[in-house]
Amino acid sequence: MILHASAVAWQGRGVLILGPSGSGKSMLALELMGLGAVLIADDRTEIDPDLTARAPTAIAGLIEARGVGLLRADHAPARLVLAVDLGRPEPERLPQIRHTLVHDMRLPLVLGQGQGHLACAILQYLKGGRQA
Numbered sequence: 501m502i503l504h505a506s507a508v509a510w511q512g513r514g515v516l517i518l519g520p521s522g523s524g525k526s527m528l529a530l531e532l533m534g535l536g537a538v539l540i541a542d543d544r545t546e547i548d549p550d551l552t553a554r555a556p557t558a559i560a561g562l563i564e565a566r567g568v569g570l571l572r573a574d575h576a577p578a579r580l581v582l583a584v585d586l587g588r589p590e591p592e593r594l595p596q597i598r599h600t601l602v603h604d605m606r607l608p609l610v611l612g613q614g615q616g617h618l619a620c621a622i623l624q625y626l627k628g629g630r631q632a
Contacts, residue, residue: 506529507541507580508537509626510536510538513626514553514580515532515580516545519587523586525543526563538575539561540554540575540576542559542564548603550579552577552579553577561575582609585609590610
């Protein structure tokens, strides 16, 4: 499966960044990389049935920075543990745990449109998980 999405990982725990074109997928990936995450893929992400994500060969190790250009980056595949949807805002202050299906597997989902603290919150999610 190939999705129009970006993905990064922190210590092997991957986050899939979804959203419409121009929603900030690459920007969030770059912010997370600036906080220590490693690029999995930008713009197109291949996902195996076990939820391992990787970059298609043609774009492996490249990430778009609007107004700067295509940047080279270290990259590695990782298993996805979270998805973020930048196309939908979260209406609740303390939302219920949401999920999305990828390869018929449930993946926790965060709605992230318009959240200024999103990169820090996602990194902490990858580090420590979420209280149910």
